[in-house]
Amino acid sequence: MTTIVIRGARQMGGETADIVVVDGLISGEGQSTVTADRVIDASGLIALPGLVDLHTHLREPGGESSETVLTGSRAAAAGGYTAVHAMANTNPVADNAAVVERVLDLGVAAGYVTVRPVGAVTQNLDGLQLADIGAMAASRARVSVFSDDGRCVADALLMRRALEYVSTFGGVVAQHAQDPSLTVGSQMNEGVVSTELGLAGWPAVAEEAIIARDVLLAEAVGARLHVCHVSTAGAVDVLRWAKRRGITVTAEATPHHLLLTEDLARGYSPLFKVNPPLRTAEDVEAVRLGLADGTIDIVATDHAPHSVDAKEGTWADAAFGMVGLESALVVMTKALVETGLMNWQDIARVASTTPAQIGGVPGYDKPLAVGSVANITLFDPTPSTPWTADRLAGRSVNSPFQNLTLPGRVISTIFHGKETVRDGLVVAAEELMR
Amino acid sequence: MKHFISTRELDKAEAISLLDATHDMAVARATKESSKTGLQGMTIANVFFEDSTRTRLSFEVAARALGADVITFTSAGSSVSKGESLKDTLKTLEAMGADAIVLRHAQSGSAETVVRSGWVGSHIVNAGDGTHEHPTQALLDAYTVRCRLLGSTSQGRDLTGVSVVIAGDVLHSRVARSNLWLLSTLGATVSVAAPISLQPRGLAGMGVQTFSTLDDALDSDPQVVMTLRVQRERMSSGFFPNESEYSRFWGMTAPRLAKLGDHAIVMHPGPMNRGLEISSSVADSARSTVTEQVTNGVAARMAVLQRIMGGNR
Numbered sequence: 001m002t003t004i005v006i007r008g009a010r011q012m013g014g015e016t017a018d019i020v021v022v023d024g025l026i027s028g029e030g031q032s033t034v035t036a037d038r039v040i041d042a043s044g045l046i047a048l049p050g051l052v053d054l055h056t057h058l059r060e061p062g063g064e065s066s067e068t069v070l071t072g073s074r075a076a077a078a079g080g081y082t083a084v085h086a087m088a089n090t091n092p093v094a095d096n097a098a099v100v101e102r103v104l105d106l107g108v109a110a111g112y113v114t115v116r117p118v119g120a121v122t123q124n125l126d127g128l129q130l131a132d133i134g135a136m137a138a139s140r141a142r143v144s145v146f147s148d149d150g151r152c153v154a155d156a157l158l159m160r161r162a163l164e165y166v167s168t169f170g171g172v173v174a175q176h177a178q179d180p181s182l183t184v185g186s187q188m189n190e191g192v193v194s195t196e197l198g199l200a201g202w203p204a205v206a207e208e209a210i211i212a213r214d215v216l217l218a219e220a221v222g223a224r225l226h227v228c229h230v231s232t233a234g235a236v237d238v239l240r241w242a243k244r245r246g247i248t249v250t251a252e253a254t255p256h257h258l259l260l261t262e263d264l265a266r267g268y269s270p271l272f273k274v275n276p277p278l279r280t281a282e283d284v285e286a287v288r289l290g291l292a293d294g295t296i297d298i299v300a301t302d303h304a305p306h307s308v309d310a311k312e313g314t315w316a317d318a319a320f321g322m323v324g325l326e327s328a329l330v331v332m333t334k335a336l337v338e339t340g341l342m343n344w345q346d347i348a349r350v351a352s353t354t355p356a357q358i359g360g361v362p363g364y365d366k367p368l369a370v371g372s373v374a375n376i377t378l379f380d381p382t383p384s385t386p387w388t389a390d391r392l393a394g395r396s397v398n399s400p401f402q403n404l405t406l407p408g409r410v411i412s413t414i415f416h417g418k419e420t421v422r423d424g425l426v427v428a429a430e431e432l433m434r
Numbered sequence: 435m436k437h438f439i440s441t442r443e444l445d446k447a448e449a450i451s452l453l454d455a456t457h458d459m460a461v462a463r464a465t466k467e468s469s470k471t472g473l474q475g476m477t478i479a480n481v482f483f484e485d486s487t488r489t490r491l492s493f494e495v496a497a498r499a500l501g502a503d504v505i506t507f508t509s510a511g512s513s514v515s516k517g518e519s520l521k522d523t524l525k526t527l528e529a530m531g532a533d534a535i536v537l538r539h540a541q542s543g544s545a546e547t548v549v550r551s552g553w554v555g556s557h558i559v560n561a562g563d564g565t566h567e568h569p570t571q572a573l574l575d576a577y578t579v580r581c582r583l584l585g586s587t588s589q590g591r592d593l594t595g596v597s598v599v600i601a602g603d604v605l606h607s608r609v610a611r612s613n614l615w616l617l618s619t620l621g622a623t624v625s626v627a628a629p630i631s632l633q634p635r636g637l638a639g640m641g642v643q644t645f646s647t648l649d650d651a652l653d654s655d656p657q658v659v660m661t662l663r664v665q666r667e668r669m670s671s672g673f674f675p676n677e678s679e680y681s682r683f684w685g686m687t688a689p690r691l692a693k694l695g696d697h698a699i700v701m702h703p704g705p706m707n708r709g710l711e712i713s714s715s716v717a718d719s720a721r722s723t724v725t726e727q728v729t730n731g732v733a734a735r736m737a738v739l740q741r742i743m744g745g746n747r
């Protein structure tokens with residue numbers, strides 16, 4: 001029996017109270033009645049429920065040079081996460097029970113966070129034939145989120161079938177909304193900057209048209225739909241319309257689309273190359289407002305590690321994607337809290353409670369409540385410091401936030417009652433094994 | 435100036451100074467006066483990841499005219515393609531003694547990426563990067579315009595009051611971008627005539643007037659019409675339907691030439707698709723500057739190489 005006492009944290013940014021963790025659960029006992037194995041002085045810190053990421057690329061199997069389940073789990077813990085959803089675009093693709101069970105087991109073995117495998121919608125992400133959706137749902141991994149992320153399920157009929165078939169097993173399709181024919185060779189947001197740089201434009205309509213089609217398909221067949229990484233003002237408008245109409249759609253925004261703009265492509269640094277691309281300041285504002293008014297439900301990182309080689313050459317040769325687990329909460333603080341758009345309860349909702357609900361992760365429905373599983377993040381919102389690579393804890397360093405001054409720091413992460421981050425540092429794997 | 439990457443970053447004084455230097459080189463070549471002293475003992479590597487015989491030859495002639503040695507690397511058409519790392523190729527050529535690297539690459543931003551990365555210490559000249567810039571082409575074009583329109587009094591002068599129409603596939607054209615910036619910096623007014631499918635987004639925001647058809651643009655009475663080469667594959671990708679429709683609305687034909695003022699000129703960066711973007715009668719007319727552009731290209735490239743490699747004048 002391990003007992004942790006957390007002293008003086010502001011619960012969800014509100015009242016100051018102590019939290020007592022006994023044997024992995026948040027206990028109702030007063031701290032005077034227990035013998036603490038560990039006391040955390042959390043005065044001035046904000047206690048949040050452990051964060052849940054619905055969109056993480058852990059790269060294993062097949063991409064171990066950029067990330068593994070273990071290293072990605074450490075990055076997640078460093079960012080205050082206690083659960084992540086591992087995207088299916090691995091090699092081999094997670095389109096069958098064997099791969100998702102392997103990823104599940106690697107997550108358990110790593111021990112830093114709950115790793116929830118996402119299953120592919122189509123075999124090998126080819127967009128032609130459905131993957132083993134039922135087998136993955138019935139596997140030990142209990143897959144409930146299905147996505148071809150990295151690719152769009154572009155064919156309308158196949159998308160319709162996918163929505164129907166996935167709902168048979170109570171799951172949800174998470175769509176990477178990108179019309180492939182409108183984005184052949186596309187490199188960055190289409191607009192003045194793409195014209196100036198001579199990079200092939202990626203029009204907003206390529207995202208918006210798929211979302212519009214998919215919400216109507218979801219309505220027609222009565223299925224749930226989740227929209228990945230919403231990046232344009234038009235997409236927010238389409239989603240707002242769909243929700244008003246009563247369509248069961250949820251949507252996510254990434255931290256980078258909440259803060260960064262297309263202008264960063266000037267200079268051709270591939271650190272800023274991402275799919276969907278960074279958009280305009282007006283889009284960033286619309287995505288923020290969409291999140292604040294509930295049109296967008298959650299923040300998801302789209303943590304996409306890449307090796308230095310993959311991010312070193314010319315813009316067109318470089319890989320799409322940026323790491324984001326470690327920086328997500330500080331970026332949310334900057335883009336949402338400091339702007340007055342959200343309070344800490346809202347952050348807990350969009351970064352923990354709701355993503356857990358969409359992903360079907362148990363134990364997150366009553367954040368910080370007595371009796372709940374002790375998944376807790378302690379965050380110091382005050383220090384405003386340049387974001388540097390030494391804050392990264394995964395295998396890759398392709399963070400677009402480097403040298404930006406960002407507020408706050410994750411001080412402590414507690415996963416199922418165990419500290420995975422202590423005093424701002426990820427604890428050693430050997431310690432977690434004990 | 436250590437590198438020559440972009441016309442966008444040139445200020446007006448630098449641009450005029452480069453035009454003047456181009457003039458000096460052109461005079462020296464025309465009079466067969468030897469200029470083989472500038473870069474004696476230096477080595478210039480022509481690194482062409484994308485085929486362009488004309489540009490490569492022009493740089494070669496320019497380098498040799500200045501007394502430099504030339505080594506050439508071409509990968510287009512060979513089995514070397516994506517696997518051939520830009521970084522490794524440049525490091526290899528520098529190790530062989532290249533003082534300057536003239537880089538042609540199919541990807542936008544490649545020259546800027548090389549400079550930023552610090553992979554090599556050599557001077558870098560952008561000989562065309564994707565659909566971004568082709569700055570020496572713009573320099574030779576601006577020089578050609580200044581020569582033709584201002585004649586013998588052109589030294590030291592800018593292009594204030596000159597109006598230029600760039601006609602054709604501006605969306606995919608590095609020549610158009612480099613010209614747009616350089617000509618604007620020099621005080622010229624630049625407009626664009628192209629089907630809207632071949633006009634990049636945001637031109638208006640860059641202060642460029644746009645016309646849907648060439649006839650509309652010619653009504654503005656430009657002194658210069660710069661036609662762009664159109665790639666035939668743009669038809670299969672749906673930018674326009676067929677050749678006859680293209681030449682009907684955007685081709686520089688004899689009747690359109692007749693609408694121009696007496697001293698107006700027609701330019702083309704070559705190679706031309708005769709009968710498509712420019713008719714033979716226009717291309718071979720006295721108003722055409724096509725062969726002058728080729729001649730001036732050597733002088734402009736000499737001026738650039740001398741400027742970046744020859745120390746401060």
Ligand SMILES: [Zn+2]
Binds near residue numbers: 151
């Ligand atoms: Zn995606």
